Amino acid sequence: GRHGAVGLEPAGSPMIVCKFGGTSVGDSAAIARTVGIVRSKLEREPVVVVSALAGTTNRLIELAEHAAKGDLIVALAICEELRARHLATITELIGDHASHDDVAAETGAMFDELAHLAEALSVLAHLTPRSHDAVASMGERLSAPIVAAAMAKAGLPAVFVDARRVMITSEDFGRGEPLTDDIAIACRAALAPLLREGKVPVLGGYIGSTRAGVTTTLGRGGSDYSASLFGAAMDAEAIEIWTDVDGMLTADPRVVSGAQLIGHIRFDEAAELANFGAKVLHPSTIAPAVKKGIPVFVFNSRKPEGTGTRITFDAPRTPVRAIAGKTRTVVVKIRSPRMLATPGANADAKVKHWLE
Numbered sequence: 001g002r003h004g005a006v007g008l009e010p011a012g013s014p015m016i017v018c019k020f021g022g023t024s025v026g027d028s029a030a031i032a033r034t035v036g037i038v039r040s041k042l043e044r045e046p047v048v049v050v051s052a053l054a055g056t057t058n059r060l061i062e063l064a065e066h067a068a069k070g071d072l073i074v075a076l077a078i079c080e081e082l083r084a085r086h087l088a089t090i091t092e093l094i095g096d097h098a099s100h101d102d103v104a105a106e107t108g109a110m111f112d113e114l115a116h117l118a119e120a121l122s123v124l125a126h127l128t129p130r131s132h133d134a135v136a137s138m139g140e141r142l143s144a145p146i147v148a149a150a151m152a153k154a155g156l157p158a159v160f161v162d163a164r165r166v167m168i169t170s171e172d173f174g175r176g177e178p179l180t181d182d183i184a185i186a187c188r189a190a191l192a193p194l195l196r197e198g199k200v201p202v203l204g205g206y207i208g209s210t211r212a213g214v215t216t217t218l219g220r221g222g223s224d225y226s227a228s229l230f231g232a233a234m235d236a237e238a239i240e241i242w243t244d245v246d247g248m249l250t251a252d253p254r255v256v257s258g259a260q261l262i263g264h265i266r267f268d269e270a271a272e273l274a275n276f277g278a279k280v281l282h283p284s285t286i287a288p289a290v291k292k293g294i295p296v297f298v299f300n301s302r303k304p305e306g307t308g309t310r311i312t313f314d315a316p317r318t319p320v321r322a323i324a325g326k327t328r329t330v331v332v333k334i335r336s337p338r339m340l341a342t343p344g345a346n347a348d349a350k351v352k353h354w355l356e
Contacts, residue, residue, distance in 0.1 A: 014237035015045035015195055019205060019227035023244040024301040025143055026054035028092035034147065035154045037242065037304050038200065042156070044237070045195050047230060048202045049163075050147050051223040052139025053089065056082060057206075060114075064135040067118040068127035075118040083111040086142055093146065097153040103145055114138055129173035133217045137164075140204025140223075148202035158200045166190050167208030167226060169216045176208050176216035178229050180288070187233040203230070224285035228296070232288040239289045241281055242301040247309030248273065248280050250322045262322060263307060264315040273324050286311065 018041060020034050038046055052060075059078055067075035086107050094100045117135055121127060144160055151158035166186040169176030194201045205223025208216045218225050224241055231239040248270065251259040265273075267290045271283040286296045290313060299308040 015047060015234060016041065016238045016240060017049060017227045017231040017234070017236050018046045018240045018242060019049040019223055020051065020147075020242045020301065021223065021244070022051040022054035022056070024242050025050050025052075025147055028089050030054075030301070031089070031093060031147055031150050033301055033304075034242070035151050035156065037301060038151060038158075039154065039156060040304070041240075042200070046200055047191060047195070047234065047236075048147070048151075048158070048200060049205045049223060049227045049230065050140070050143050050202065051205055052143050053086065053146075056139035056142070057136060060135050060138055061132075063114070063118060064121060064127055064132055067121035068125060070122055070125060072118060072122040075122065076115060079111060079115050079118060082114075083108070086111075086146065090146055090149075093150040094153045097149070099149045099152060103149045106145060107142060110138060110142055130214065133173045133176075133215055136217055137204075137207040137215050140207045144202050144204040151200065151202065156200055157198055158202050159194055161190055161194070161201045161203050163203040163205070163207050163226065164209035164213075164215060166203065167218075167229065168211060169208040169218070171210050171214070171216070173216055175219040176210075178208070178218070178225075178288075179211070180229070180233070182211065183229055184233040187230065191230070191234065221282050221285045224281050225288075228286045228289040231294055232292050235292070236289070236294055239286065239294060239296045241286075241296065241298045243280065243298060244300065244302060245280055245298075246300045246303065246306050247298045248311075248322070252325060255325060256323075261307070262309050264310045264312070265321060266315045267311055267313050269315070269321050270311050273322055280309075283311070 018038060023030065024034050025031050038048055059082055063075045063078040066078070087104060090100065090104050090107060094103065114135065117131070121131060140163065144163070148158045148160035166183060168179045168182035168186060170179065191201050203226070205226035206217055207222075208218060210216060227239055227241065230236075246261050248262045248265060249259040250262060253259040267283060274282050280298055283290075289296055290311065293313065296311040297308050298311070300306050
């Protein structure tokens, strides 16, 4: 059975975590679909975790790299491109809502901060892991308030919560190690009261902070990891990963036209598929929830009526669950007679040099 995290009092009736990836918050139309999905989940007390707007994190990393190389003009151009995109999204979503001016002003202030970071990096001419996280975290710092405001405009009781208050990590910048006891305490303080009041907390995935309050990130795929960690801390009823595919399939649909949706799959099978190239999600990012017996679902935000894929520790066994494949792979098979009864002769350094 499932049990609460250390030091965590139950948050009330069972709740769920809904994570929306970059394509699910890619633009104003996608965010509007996301709002509709969350509206349909209100009775289940959702906590919403969002990624950066699609493509934003890659551009932020490019900005940091250009700035550190001294290409400040290019870095600032990326900053202004992202500023224009986010402000346009805000106008499209909440242009006539009372929250517009506040959200736009806060967004503008964050881009001013980003521009100052770029200038500092260009002076230092060096990109440290800590400064990399300061820049890379901006995508989720920007997207979560926008999504929360869009939900509020649509009549949902959404409240933005800075994920850095809740996702407490080690000081391993770029790959912060979650401090689960700290996260549980922070969830009890910051999220549980909101759920009891009927609110919908909206947080950015991927980002966190050290105990001293310095911004960190969990590494790529971190939004799934955030959702799983929050779900484990809150003893969630389920974790829902909303993405742009129907779920996990029996084969790559680009190769096998008749690929079918896998309705239920074991965690170890999903991990094996991921190791062989399935890119829907990496199971290590959802391990905290699955280890506590919390099922994880993968749904398509463009087809919210779909059944998706459920990932648990147990699923009905089948002879073959799925087939994974890798392209552009060459297999070299070498055979030779045993050399004077000496096993492993082909592994001799001279032979390896010859093979190279």
